[in-house]
Amino acid sequence: MENRNIKRIQELSKILLEVGSLLMASGANSSRIRITIMRIASAYGFSAELLITHRALMLTVFDEESDYFHSSLKRTSPHGANFKMVSGISRMSWRIVEEGWDYGKVWAEIDRLKSLPHYPRLIILATVALAGASFCRLFGGGPVEMLITYIATFCGLFIRQEAVKKGFNAYLCIFFAAFTSCLIAGSAVKFQLSVNPEHAFATSVLYLIPGIPLINSLSDLLEGNIMNGLVRGMNGLMIAFSIALGMLCTILIYNI
Amino acid sequence: MEWFSFLEKWIWLGFAAVGFAVLFNVPVRTLWVIFVLGALGGSLKFVTMKLGGGIILGSFFGAMLVGFLSIYAAHFRHAPPFVFAIPAVIPMVPGAFAYRMMLGIIHLTGDVDHALYGQLLDETLNNGLKALFVLMALSLGVSAPMLLTRRESAKQIKVPLKIDGLIRK
Structure with a gap:
């Protein structure tokens, strides 16, 4: 059991960091990044703590039952405003809460948002x-x-x-x-x-x-x-x- | 004539907001809302300034209007309120003051005679302070709805039923 749970936490922290760094790069402010990440983490039943800086994000996901921590760090990509991304991620986070998406669906949605075209x-x-x-x-x-x-x-x-x-x-x-x-x-x-x-x-x-x-x-x-x-x-x-x-x-x- | 010039300003304010919205790659469904929000906020700023409120108070009221309207917009166009609010207040951002301050600072490094130096310092400081305070007014105005309702997300703010019903139709 333990191994599966650990895998889940590692996968989740990858998703959370990806979401956070995309938000940071797209021009969201710090509290929006924090709220969105907390929302997704709690939807999967874990608690998360986050250190936000301009060029990197540090995340700890914590599972109370097994008393297991997972910390990871990710650099954010160069900044360029993209509100389609911010809006899409915000909608995604609510749908994760309300419809209980699995990880595969979340990754598919992130890939879809990344491939959305800019204006001509x-x-x-x-x-x-x-x-x-x-x-x-x-x-x-x-x-x-x-x-x-x-x-x-x-x-x-x-x-x-x-x-x-x-x-x-x-x-x-x-x-x-x-x-x-x-x-x-x-x-x-x-x-x-x-x-x-x-x-x-x-x-x-x-x-x-x-x-x-x-x-x-x-x-x-x-x-x-x-x-x-x-x-x-x-x-x-x-x-x-x-x-x-x-x-x-x-x-x-x-x-x- | 007064009304005509007002209407004309309205249109230009809207276009300025939409230009930035396109630069920031907002979803297409939000574009016309941003046009209206930008135009309304900018108009309120101009009205306040005409009544003698000054640019800082004007920006504050304009941004506050944009902030409150963006909550409504978020509920019926399904995007976070700041997607509407930021492009709509960007035309009010004191960009001209900010780069004039920078130009002033660059000029101050040159060899300027004493009388001119004082005047230059005056202008630079004035431009810089105006830029800072207008920015403060803008961000306070935009986040006013969140601060007043003490909610973390616009989804938790209940939009009055009347307007909700109107939008649903």
Whole structure:
């Protein structure tokens, strides 16, 4: 009996770590990761304890009957927001509780969630560029500025995706994107292409703002996960620094 | 004219939220909800600012509206509330303040004469503090429903029956 139970615990901790690291990589905050993992563990009748850090998760699963501990550690993959994953895992955790899924079903669902496609690249580029143009409008820009922001955002995001594909450092990718966007929007300021080109220049990098790291940072701090909050906040500041560096380079080039 | 400009802002706010939602790869079924939430939250922020509330209070009210509505949305679109709330509040994230602060810090390292230095320091500090406090307001606003109901999951929050019935129809 003991052997089978041990196998079960080991298999469960593998699932829990996979779920946790997927959530961490997809941009969930610490308390959501903890709650989801606890929910799944208690659905299978075990208690779990979790140490969450930015780049690794440590988990102990405990079976009270046989007094058996199993600890394991897993590195989290590089971060990239993917809310389809978060939403899918949250639904899965509730169905595990309510329908009593076995491990095979859980692994199948995790594989299915992993294989879910992202939006087509052109649609991402077009909508994010539209969001940039919207920002420009909200800051008080006119049609010409909106068009400039649209093009700047489109090209900047394209460069960022290419740089990510080539495997550059994450902050360097953002620097490249900010530099490209500002280079395009800055030309409007340099050559006075419209009435208020500054609006286009200021809003052309807004698609890069570290929204998820910063909001997650503050919500982690609010819930008492001070360490995670600080790490996430620092990550957000690094991203803001990369954006500023990209802007600064174009300001120096154009001398504006 | 006033109303027309308000309506126009509404649309742009919605598009800004949807742009980020697509970047974050949200499920397709949640997209239009995010459009509405982003537009409503942003509008409330602008109204508050127009009434003299300042950007921090405005962001707080806007985020709180988004937070409460996201609980309703979670119940009838079946996704965790933060999938709706985060893309909807991202347009309110003080990105411009954050990178202006960074630009200011970079400028401060250069050789600036004394009078200019003071002014630059003023602006940098002001931008940085605004960014910090707007962010605090946003995350407090978004998590307000959870904090007030003292629940761990939105599933345990009972949505008033009337609205539940409306959604079921």
